[in-house]
Amino acid sequence: KGFSKAVAAMGVLGSVFKVLLLHVVVVLGVLGYELYFLVTAHSKYPGAAEDPALKMKAAQFTEVGDASVIKLREIPRPVCCSDTQLLVKVVSAAINPVDFKQRRNPNPEQMVPLPKVTGYDFAGTVEQTGTNVRSFRDGDAVYGMLPLMGQRWGAVQEYIVVDHSIVAHAPKSIPLREAAALPLVGLTVVQAFEPVVQDWRRNPIDKQRKVLIQAGAGGVGSFGIQYAAYILNASVATTASSKKSEIVKDLGASVVVNYREQKFEDVLVDYDAVLDVVTQEYEERTLASQVLKPGGKAHYINVLSTDWKQNDRETNIVFGLAPFLKKWVYAVLALSGRSVHYHCNPVAPSGEGLRHIADWVDAGVVKPVIDRSFEMSETDKAHEYLETGRATGKVLIDVSK
Numbered sequence: 001k002g003f004s005k006a007v008a009a010m011g012v013l014g015s016v017f018k019v020l021l022l023h024v025v026v027v028l029g030v031l032g033y034e035l036y037f038l039v040t041a042h043s044k045y046p047g048a049a050e051d052p053a054l055k056m057k058a059a060q061f062t063e064v065g066d067a068s069v070i071k072l073r074e075i076p077r078p079v080c081c082s083d084t085q086l087l088v089k090v091v092s093a094a095i096n097p098v099d100f101k102q103r104r105n106p107n108p109e110q111m112v113p114l115p116k117v118t119g120y121d122f123a124g125t126v127e128q129t130g131t132n133v134r135s136f137r138d139g140d141a142v143y144g145m146l147p148l149m150g151q152r153w154g155a156v157q158e159y160i161v162v163d164h165s166i167v168a169h170a171p172k173s174i175p176l177r178e179a180a181a182l183p184l185v186g187l188t189v190v191q192a193f194e195p196v197v198q199d200w201r202r203n204p205i206d207k208q209r210k211v212l213i214q215a216g217a218g219g220v221g222s223f224g225i226q227y228a229a230y231i232l233n234a235s236v237a238t239t240a241s242s243k244k245s246e247i248v249k250d251l252g253a254s255v256v257v258n259y260r261e262q263k264f265e266d267v268l269v270d271y272d273a274v275l276d277v278v279t280q281e282y283e284e285r286t287l288a289s290q291v292l293k294p295g296g297k298a299h300y301i302n303v304l305s306t307d308w309k310q311n312d313r314e315t316n317i318v319f320g321l322a323p324f325l326k327k328w329v330y331a332v333l334a335l336s337g338r339s340v341h342y343h344c345n346p347v348a349p350s351g352e353g354l355r356h357i358a359d360w361v362d363a364g365v366v367k368p369v370i371d372r373s374f375e376m377s378e379t380d381k382a383h384e385y386l387e388t389g390r391a392t393g394k395v396l397i398d399v400s401k
Contacts, residue, residue, distance in 0.1 A: 045349065047151035048078035048085070048161035058157035059379035059397070062115040064106050067383040070118060072376060078153060078161040080128050086136055086164050087128035088144075090399040092177035092373075093155035094121035096184050096219060097305065098148060100383050105314050110150065117154030118379060119397065120146045123170055123179040124160070133164045141170040143358075145183035145349050155180070156379055156397050168354035171361035174368065179358075181368035181394035185219045186357040188303060188347040189227050189275070195343055196273050196299045197232070203297075209234040209272040212264070212291065214282055216240050216248040216256075217392045220303060222369040224275050225251040230365045237271070239264050239278075244392060251369070265289035273299040279323075280306055280313065287340065296337035302326075302344040309389075369393025375401055 054077040061069040080087035099119060102112050123143040126136050136142065144167040146155060153160065170179040200209065209232065213224040216238030228234045229252030237255035240248045245256045257264045265285050270293045276282050279302050292298035302323045306313045313319045323344035330342035360366045373396040374382040386395050 042147035042149045042348065045147045045163045045166060047153050048080065048082075050076035051079045052076045056158040057376065058117045058154070059119070059376060060115050060117045060154075060157075061103055064104060066104065067100070067380040067387070069103065070380040070383060072379070075115075075117075075157070077159050080161045081130040083130045083132040084163050084165065085130045085161050086126050086133060086142070086167060088122065088124040088142060088160045088162060088167070089127050090122050090124040090155065090158055090160055092123050092180040093119040093397045093399055094180045094184070094394050095119055095156075095379075095382055095386055095397065096121065096394075097386070098184075100387050101306070101314055103383065104310055112149065113152050116152055117157050118383070119155030120148060121180045121183045121394075122146070122155040122160055122399075123176050124400075125176075127159075130164070136164055136167070136169075141172075141176050141179075142167045143170040143176075143179040143183060144168065144351070144354060145187060145347075147349055148347070156376060156399060158399060165351050166349035166354075168351050168358055171358040173362045173364070177373075177396065177398065178368045178370060180396055181219075181370050182223070182357055182361070183354060184347060185223045185394065186227075186366075187350055187353045188220050189224045190353050190356070191345055191347055191350070192275060192301045192303060192343060193227070193232070193273075194345070195341070196301070199299070199341070200232075200272075210270070211236050212268060212271045212274040213238045213253070214264075214274065214276045214278050216251070216253055217244040218277060219369075219391070219394050220275075220277050222248070222251055222393045223366065225253050226366040228273075228275075229253070231360065234272070237264075237268055247369075247392060265291050271298065273301065275301045275303065277303045277305050279303070280311075292340050296334040296339060296341070298340045300330075300340050300342050302342070304344055304346055371395055373398050 055074050056077045058075050059070050060073050063069055126138055126140040126142055129136055170176055211228040211234040213221050215221040216225050217240045225236050225238055229236045236253045238248050238253040239257045239259040242258050248256055257267055269290050271291055274286055327342050327344050330339050333339035334341045371391040371393050376397055376399050379397055382395050
């Protein structure tokens, strides 16, 4: 009798183990799938080799730390060009939160090799093209976003060698230097909304869609408001301080919630989508409230950001991977109408996306929002300023001055 009980218990344990093993396999499969696409989106554009015979100035850091580790140095220029590459003389660059987060935190060598030139957004003129490049000529004004991992090169350097497929002709209606304010934030918004737009096309409604853009005065937020209002034709709400209320209204927001005086979840109800760049504070509050429409029809977009202030989440692998797992869990729940759709698509370089953005700028539909500019020798100060979290729109670096 005792033996039979032991056999039965072993059977139960075996079943539990199989279920747990299945869950582990599923989790690892999901993470492997997501990480594969994240890495390949950037690693498929290998960096150029160094040309020790030619020198250029660059804002570079050789170790992680505060903004003081960024130094203006003379380094070898990149070698140009493979068949599909361009040599670009940089006019201006822009910095983003990813820049100071990579600078202040240790990263695997494969992701952020040292020494590293800071910056990913750039605008400049083509000086040389590869033999298979047909869409660009010497002297063309261009702009783009460099791959976010795997390269020592950055945007705050005098010359860039980049694959032509992730570059576009700059908008003609604005000064070239201002075009550097657009790539990363523009592509972040456009790519984040792609699954939402696809769903809306499959399931049209008679009423105007409602979209909440969190932190509307920031870099991503300021572009997000314009995109949602004028490209998606949505009614846009945003969060901003009273000092920046008129700025976000001018960009296209019809409802502004002063986050210092009100909780957005107390005043906003039944929205079709939320673009959230303040997930560390707002995700739980959003998903636990009535901000989003029920019934599996609404969309929550996690922009995969962390707080401006340095914190443990920036290097916590569990926190970093959790959104990818949530995306799949919420996708299953949304099919049954029990949850919102959850999205967290990391931004990737895209010349096609930049061509659309340039067209919208030239049509007067969207515009870059620039807080201030710094000279190349002041790149460390630009990092310090951006880290305060007080910038309205983007911070530029004038490279060619």
